[in-house]
Amino acid sequence: MAEEETAAMAPGKAPKKLIENGIRNDGRKPEDLRNLKITVGVLKKAAGSALIEWGKNRIMAGVYGPREVFPKHNMNPNKAIINCRYAMVPFSSLEEHGRFGPNRRAIEIGKVGKHVFENAILTEQFPKTMIDINIDVLQSDGGTRVAGIVAAALALVDAGIPMRDIPCGVSVGKVDGTLVADLDKTEDNLGQSDMPVIFSPRTWDILLLQMDGMLTKKEVMDGIDLARIATQRVHEMQVAALEAKYGAAAAGDDDSQDESAA
Amino acid sequence: MITNEVKEAFVLDLMKKNTRVDSRGMLDYRQISVQKEVYENCEGSAMAQIGDTKVIAGLKLDVATPFGDRPTQGVIMFNAEFSPVAHPDFTAGPPDERSIELARVVDRGIRSAECIDLDKLYMEEGKVLGVFIDLFIIDHNGNLTDAAYLASMAALRTAKMPKYEDGKLIREERTAPLPVARDVVSCTFEKVGDKILLDAREEEEVSSSGRVTLATCGDDLLCASQKSGRAGFSRAEFESMIDTALAKRKELLKYI
Incomplete structure (x- = not known):
């Protein structure tokens, strides 16, 4: 989805070819990911943190909690409540100067992000508490919501919060009539469709799926399959x-790969 | 809180017996009606009713400044207001995440489907028409999203363009209808227990662990998706929801 609340959100008619002879503008094949680097534990004060560098994206995730609920009336006697705040800093985009704090787009992303972590975190183990997840986009380059969630998942692990799984995902979309994985900013703005997907990799359940642009049923299903491979x-x-x-032992032997083959 | 738990126990128990509060099939809609042109002052309006849920869409056209990167295109904007009269949980104040999500999900489908040809809203250098659609929820008994899509589309379909003269709108003189290229409808599913049901009532939404909205703009064309709620959905579940959304499209189009 287009990163800005501007007319760029309107479905664009690409002025130039974004894919030529099966090769994308930046030299990638349709299924290729951009360069990706994740660093866990980059902040001192936060209980857990991670920095993700994905294409030109630079996104910081930091976690606090479980801690006392504020404001108190939000407290749930049976489980922890999850707060998820997504925001882009004012200097994060190539376009005009923005503002601090979440806009309408960011509030929606925070909401669907919260739902992802409500699925993953064993909230019932921490009644009457809240867990705060902060996702701050320092530089944006398309696919920030999935990148932010991928980083936040690791920040939660870093904070020692018990989870069923480590949510993970990627954005797929249709660019110049071709399904591609991991759209960059230009493909996002000028492509025909964008579909960010977050999975629970242990079961491959879909925890987040948004879509804009026009796609047939087959394209949506193929998009889900492409997203799964990239994820x-x-x-x-x-x-x-x-x-x-943490070392290989702490990260756990990831048996999800075996299950997924079944 | 307690009443929600009671509702949930009741609904989940019915699910085990493979039935619903109102004995509907899992993929059936309640009775739908859409009243068009309910108000005269705005350029377009409609009220959609699904069961006891009532959503009003009001459409105003205004002279607007185009976005810098699209100087010859009109603008569309959606907003949703959850009136405190509609549900005991709704409070007055700035829009919360639920109303922002609703407005953005309806916006996403109608914008993606290119329902309005934005080039036709160009008036003159630096001046375009803005289409402002406000969704006013007055009675929330479940499935606001599908009602909001119906109300928005019906408002768009009935909207009339006012006369434009010297950079101003003469609202008393309405001429041509607003050009609308295609119709978008949505199907919203809720996962309750291990079942997926369409058009949830309020007590079913309270019991739901996850929601998927799929908007369609053609016989085999989807134009928006939104998944929310904590539950995960499998690939197979998505596929069958898409099939249902495409199959229900014809039924919903009758009301626009």
Whole structure:
């Protein structure tokens, strides 16, 4: 989805070819990911944190909690409540100067992000508490919501919060009539459709799926399959980032790969 | 809180017996009606009713400044207001995440489907028409999204363009209808227990663990999707929801 609340959100008619002879503008094949690097534990004060560098995206995720609920009336006596705040800093985009804090787009992303982590976190283990997840986009380059969630998942692991799974995903879309994985900013703005997907890699359940633009049923289903293949690679990077900080034993032997083959 | 738990226990128990509060099939809509041109002052309006849920869409046209990167295109903007009269949980104040999500999900489908040809809203250098659609929820008994799509589309279909003269709108003189290229309808599914049902009532939404909205703009064309709620959905579940959304499209189009 277009990163800005401007007319750029209107479905664009691409002025130039974004894919030529099966090769995208930046030299990638349709299924290729951009360069991706994740670092766990980059902040001192936060209980857990991660920095993701994905294409030109630079996104910081930091977690606090479980801690006392504020405001109190939000408290749930049976489980922890999850707060998820997504925001882009004012200097994050190539376009005009923005503002601090979440706009309408960011509030919606925070909401669907919260739902992803409500699925993953064992909230019932921490009644009457809240867990705060902060996703701050320092530089945006398309696919920030999935990148932010991929980083936030690791920040939660870094904070020692028990989870069923480490949510992971990628954005897929239709660019110049071709389904591609991991759209960059230009493809996002000028392509025909964008579909960010977050999976629970252990079960491959879909925890987040948004779509804009026009797609046939077959394109949506093929998009989900392409997203799954790409997500597998992103998930390997997640596990590697945890191993880099905690060692292979702590990151756990990831048996999800075996299950997924079934 | 407690009443929600009671509702949930009741609904989940019915699900186990494979039935619903109102004995509907899992993929059936309640009775739908759409009243068009309910108000005269705005350029377009409609009220959609699904069961006891009532959503009003009001459409105003205004002279607007185009976005810098699209100087010859009109603009569309959606907003949703959850009036405190519609549900005991709704409070007055700035829009919360639910109303922002609703407005953005309806916006996404109608914008993606290119329902309005934005080039036709160009008036003159630096001046375009803005289409402002406000969704006013007055009675929330479940499935606001599908009602909001119906009301928005009906408002768009009935909207009339006012006369434009010297950079101003003469609202008393309405001429041509607003050009609308295609119709978008949505189907919203809720996962309740291990079942997926269409057009949830309020007590079913309270019991739901996850929601998927799929908007369609053609016989085999989707134009928006939104998944929310904590539950995960499998690939197979998505596929069958898409089939249902495409199959229900004809039924919903009758009301626009």
